[in-house]
Amino acid sequence: MSEEKPRRREVALFATCLVDLVRPDIGFDVARLVLDAGFKVVVPPLQTCCGQPNYNGGDKSGAMAMARRNIDLLMPYEYVVVPSGSCGGMIAHHYPELLSGDTVYAGRARRLAERVYELSRFLVDVADYQPSRRLEGTVTYHDACAGLRELGIKSGPRTLLERAGAQVVESGQAEACCGFGGTFCIKYPDISNAMLERKVADIEATGAATVVAGELGCLMNIEGKLHRTGRPIAARHFAQLLAPEQKS
Amino acid sequence: MSRERVLTDIRSRLAGDTKARHDAAVARIGARRRNTVPERASRAAEARVAQFEEMLARVKGTTARLARLSDVPAAVQQYLGEGARVCVDAEIDALALPWQDTRLTHVPWAPKTGFDCIVSGCVAGAAETGTIAISSGIDAPLSRAFLGESHIVVLPSARLFGGYEDIFDLVRQGDLPRHLTFVSGPSCTGDIEMIMEYGAHGPRALHVLIIDS
Amino acid sequence: MDVDSRKFIELSATAVRNESLKTSMGLLGAGLSMRRAQAKAGLAEFDALRDEARDIKNDVLANLDAYLEAFEAQVTRQGGVVHWASTDEEARDAILAICRDADARTVTKSKSMVTEEIELVPHLEAHGITAVETDLGEYIIQLRRERPSHIIAPAIHLNKDEVSETFFEHHRKLGYNERLTERADLVGEARHVLRDKFLGADVGISGANFLIAESGTVVLVTNEGNAELTTSLPKTHIVVTGIEKVVPTFEDAATFIRLLGRSAAGMEISQYTSFITGPAREGDADGPRNFHVVLVDNGRSRMIGTEFQDMLRCIRCSACLNHCPVYLSVGGHAYGSVYNGPMGAVLTPGLSSIGDAGHLPNASTFCGKCEEVCPVRIPLPRMMRAWRNRESEAKLNPVGMRWGLRGWQWLATHPRLYRLATRLGIGVLRRIARGDSSYLSHMPLAAGNWTRDRDFPTPSPTSFVAQWEDKL
Ligand code: SF4
Numbered sequence: 042m043s044e045e046k047p048r049r050r051e052v053a054l055f056a057t058c059l060v061d062l063v064r065p066d067i068g069f070d071v072a073r074l075v076l077d078a079g080f081k082v083v084v085p086p087l088q089t090c091c092g093q094p095n096y097n098g099g100d101k102s103g104a105m106a107m108a109r110r111n112i113d114l115l116m117p118y119e120y121v122v123v124p125s126g127s128c129g130g131m132i133a134h135h136y137p138e139l140l141s142g143d144t145v146y147a148g149r150a151r152r153l154a155e156r157v158y159e160l161s162r163f164l165v166d167v168a169d170y171q172p173s174r175r176l177e178g179t180v181t182y183h184d185a186c187a188g189l190r191e192l193g194i195k196s197g198p199r200t201l202l203e204r205a206g207a208q209v210v211e212s213g214q215a216e217a218c219c220g221f222g223g224t225f226c227i228k229y230p231d232i233s234n235a236m237l238e239r240k241v242a243d244i245e246a247t248g249a250a251t252v253v254a255g256e257l258g259c260l261m262n263i264e265g266k267l268h269r270t271g272r273p274i275a276a277r278h279f280a281q282l283l284a285p286e287q288k289s
Numbered sequence: 290m291s292r293e294r295v296l297t298d299i300r301s302r303l304a305g306d307t308k309a310r311h312d313a314a315v316a317r318i319g320a321r322r323r324n325t326v327p328e329r330a331s332r333a334a335e336a337r338v339a340q341f342e343e344m345l346a347r348v349k350g351t352t353a354r355l356a357r358l359s360d361v362p363a364a365v366q367q368y369l370g371e372g373a374r375v376c377v378d379a380e381i382d383a384l385a386l387p388w389q390d391t392r393l394t395h396v397p398w399a400p401k402t403g404f405d406c407i408v409s410g411c412v413a414g415a416a417e418t419g420t421i422a423i424s425s426g427i428d429a430p431l432s433r434a435f436l437g438e439s440h441i442v443v444l445p446s447a448r449l450f451g452g453y454e455d456i457f458d459l460v461r462q463g464d465l466p467r468h469l470t471f472v473s474g475p476s477c478t479g480d481i482e483m484i485m486e487y488g489a490h491g492p493r494a495l496h497v498l499i500i501d502s
Numbered sequence: 503m504d505v506d507s508r509k510f511i512e513l514s515a516t517a518v519r520n521e522s523l524k525t526s527m528g529l530l531g532a533g534l535s536m537r538r539a540q541a542k543a544g545l546a547e548f549d550a551l552r553d554e555a556r557d558i559k560n561d562v563l564a565n566l567d568a569y570l571e572a573f574e575a576q577v578t579r580q581g582g583v584v585h586w587a588s589t590d591e592e593a594r595d596a597i598l599a600i601c602r603d604a605d606a607r608t609v610t611k612s613k614s615m616v617t618e619e620i621e622l623v624p625h626l627e628a629h630g631i632t633a634v635e636t637d638l639g640e641y642i643i644q645l646r647r648e649r650p651s652h653i654i655a656p657a658i659h660l661n662k663d664e665v666s667e668t669f670f671e672h673h674r675k676l677g678y679n680e681r682l683t684e685r686a687d688l689v690g691e692a693r694h695v696l697r698d699k700f701l702g703a704d705v706g707i708s709g710a711n712f713l714i715a716e717s718g719t720v721v722l723v724t725n726e727g728n729a730e731l732t733t734s735l736p737k738t739h740i741v742v743t744g745i746e747k748v749v750p751t752f753e754d755a756a757t758f759i760r761l762l763g764r765s766a767a768g769m770e771i772s773q774y775t776s777f778i779t780g781p782a783r784e785g786d787a788d789g790p791r792n793f794h795v796v797l798v799d800n801g802r803s804r805m806i807g808t809e810f811q812d813m814l815r816c817i818r819c820s821a822c823l824n825h826c827p828v829y830l831s832v833g834g835h836a837y838g839s840v841y842n843g844p845m846g847a848v849l850t851p852g853l854s855s856i857g858d859a860g861h862l863p864n865a866s867t868f869c870g871k872c873e874e875v876c877p878v879r880i881p882l883p884r885m886m887r888a889w890r891n892r893e894s895e896a897k898l899n900p901v902g903m904r905w906g907l908r909g910w911q912w913l914a915t916h917p918r919l920y921r922l923a924t925r926l927g928i929g930v931l932r933r934i935a936r937g938d939s940s941y942l943s944h945m946p947l948a949a950g951n952w953t954r955d956r957d958f959p960t961p962s963p964t965s966f967v968a969q970w971e972d973k974l
Binding site: 056058061064066067068072084089090092095098099100103107186187189190191217218220223224227228229230234237239261262264266268269 | 511514515518827828831832864865866867868869870871873874887890891892893894895899903904907908910911913914915917920924928941943948949951952954955956957958959961962964965966967969970971
Binding site: 290291292294296299303304305310311314315321322323325327400417428429431433435466468473476480481482483484486489490 | 700
């Protein structure tokens with residue numbers, strides 16, 4: 042460790058299709074955070090989707106094709122950072138399972154899995170990041186399901202928010218599903234809406250001005266409901282709150 | 290025949306040969322291996338009575354500690370009040386306790402007879418959950434414990450074990466009774482709006498007399 | 503097994519708007535998840551017991567034929583009879599034949615999901631035998647001619663007033679003329695009515711929570727005491743249960759007993775746990791002279807050796823239902839199957855077919871809560887996903903879904919076309935949003951299901967990857 046480091050270690054940012062296509066600003070926030078934590082950021086230009094829609098929608102062979110492609114794409118990097126627990130879980134847990142019978146890719150999938158980090162896990166465990174950004178006021182955190190139950194993401198994002206000075210108030214049902222579930226919200230809109238109504242009521246009951254999560258699908262779902270029902274609560278990815286202010 | 294069909298369907302999907310599976314099952318059963326037994330089921334004898342009382346109280350059972358068996362009739366009367374109609378089961382009856390000193394009405398056992406309370410013995414107790422074990426047998430209908438309005442059980446503290454395994458070891462020493470029941474509190478139901486109501490089909494109250502000697 | 507999930511979407515749409523169901527489900531979800539959490543927190547060994555329970559069941563399933571034969575030999579030695587049923591029909595026939603042998607006119611039943619699965623009661627009634635459910639919840643829904651909506655709280659969808667109305671309507675002819683308003687009085691009235699049934703029944707039918715191979719013992723768990731009366735008073739006792747219920751020894755049963763009540767309702771143990779071994783002994787004061795066990799396969803053996811085998815570990819505790827946000831939104835009846843919630847979503851297509859039960863494994867967000875609470879660690883989401891694969895392979899899911907996913911995969915593996923296509927798509931959305939509004943309140947086609955109840959954040963015109971490339 043005493044050795045001099047001639048150059049910063051490289052992190053490949055896998056933005057996820059939702060951040061890439063719907064909320065590119067979050068991608069830049071993530072990049073600034075990783076940079077601020079002392080790493081170099083690379084964005085592999087040929088990245089697309091991790092394959093979750095296919096994997097969860099019964100298209101196993103499609104998901105396998107997407108997994109192989111993403112493994113090829115991401116293998117060259119020392120770290121791969123993903124600002125989503127579900128996409129992170131897809132790569133870290135489901136790729137090795139999907140490809141366990143593939144003579145070429147089984148081993149590669151396992152090796153990649155060791156290098157993939159959900160953003161908060163990377164910032165806390167690898168970078169021991171001290172946010173330079175200062176936050177005020179109260180926020181509440183929504184534990185997105187896949188991050189929580191597949192990757193065990195629970196304290197990391199809260200730690201980061203608190204290090205930045207935010208006060209995190211817990212809601213009664215922080216671990217309850219918001220009803221997004223990928224295509225679930227389109228296939229079963231009534232059930233999805235019932236779950237979402239419970240979720241926003243739970244968030245509202247905390248009195249926090251902002252609900253924070255690490256999963257854009259959930260955030261779009263929650264934010265869309267907050268906006269539709271006129272509740273003055275902001276929904277933010279933790280990267281949006283924590284990223285250092287942009288220098289012009 | 291259905292038997293062969295079911296077994297063939299199962300076997301066609303299992304790995305290994307029938308003989309090997311048979312041997313594995315026989316060995317596994319014969320070993321009677323204890324699995325994880327919670328710490329709370331393994332406490333020393335002195336700690337058990339208090340533990341039993343606490344656990345049973347949590348599920349709305351009550352207890353009283355008596356110095357000797359001959360205190361039972363008075364304790365029954367104290368619990369039920371004078372004039373209560375009690376049915377005393379054969380095991381307790383055989384102890385020739387001083388019932389004459391009480392003003393309880395004794396009712397002989399029959400399923401259709403109404404009585405306020407059945408006073409029975411038990412096989413053993415398990416402190417881990419405030420559980421007592423009762424069983425069926427000659428002169429001991431299992432159903433007796435379920436047909437009274439309340440149930441008083443006499444439990445000598447020497448027969449209060451830590452956990453369920455100890456009770457199993459005891460009953461396995463002889464022929465297994467037809468019906469062994471672990472009782473942990475009075476009969477109850479949460480089937481209407483999830484609120485517990487007592488006295489669903491069995492006794493509304495369970496009272497255990499723990500005999501110290 | 504009567505299964506039809508085709509109306510799931512309509513039924514769930516009605517269910518989510520049913521205020522009284524919402525109240526019931528709120529009580530169930532909040533109450534039981536809190537109680538389970540407390541029970542788990544109170545027992546340091548809880549997770550170790552779960553691991554052991556999983557391992558015990560895995561061992562049993564790997565040697566299932568041998569354990570069943572061992573169980574059968576012990577039942578026979580005790581003077582009981584084991585019947586094997588490959589299908590629900592065989593099970594119904596075997597039970598009816600035993601009832602006829604016993605000249606049965608009335609039968610009391612304690613709760614058993616397998617008897618629901620094989621539709622036993624309608625069959626007995628069609629043959630002139632009156633079968634009375636004695637579990638309070640089952641009794642209520644039997645009077646109402648409904649199916650259970652929950653595997654251990656079958657009448658959870660009803661409130662006190664509905665129960666009161668049902669009792670008033672049905673008990674009047676027995677001389678109970680009062681409309682009761684207190685829960686305790688309702689329980690008391692059912693106790694009186696059913697006491698006579700217990701005393702008068704010719705046959706008692708129960709399920710089984712566990713079968714102990716060591717001794718041929720049947721384990722039954724209840725809170726009410728109805729199983730004990732059902733199995734002690736009549737001259738004949740019939741146990742109806744699935745082939746997967748066997749465990750090797752009493753010690754193994756202890757492990758499951760420590761998990762069952764805590765997982766189900768946060769109870770350290772249920773009020774009554776009965777271990778029944780054979781018919782009455784010589785000189786016994788009560789107990790049946792005839793003891794029969796009907797072992798039902800009905801599709802279970804088909805799951806062995808497949809990606810669904812782990813489902814056979816299920817001990818029907820209901821924890822997965824009590825914690826499932828989908829189940830708690832729609833209740834049990836919407837599923838169109840007696841097994842519902844996450845366990846039903848995996849088991850039902852196994853026992854019937856994915857064609858009949860297609861919606862069940864699809865109606866999940868894969869939130870994973872069910873697997874988190876399952877006492878035998880069944881990977882329920884993984885198996886629901888496996889059913890979706892089977893459904894898709896058999897081309898039983900909507901064709902638009904299959905093509906849509908195939909198209910998405912094709913684009914995702916052709917990045918340049920992906921960039922082009924997504925840019926076009928975003929362009930369309932931005933045109934709908936008229937360029938400036940930051941939220942869309944309407945979207946076309948299936949996406950309209952999103953904007954029916956919530957807005958959609960308008961996507962930026964240029965993707966992150968494209969902007970990043972531009973900056974370099
Ligand atoms: S699947 Fe697991 S949680 Fe659900 S009922 Fe079965 S044992 Fe209980």
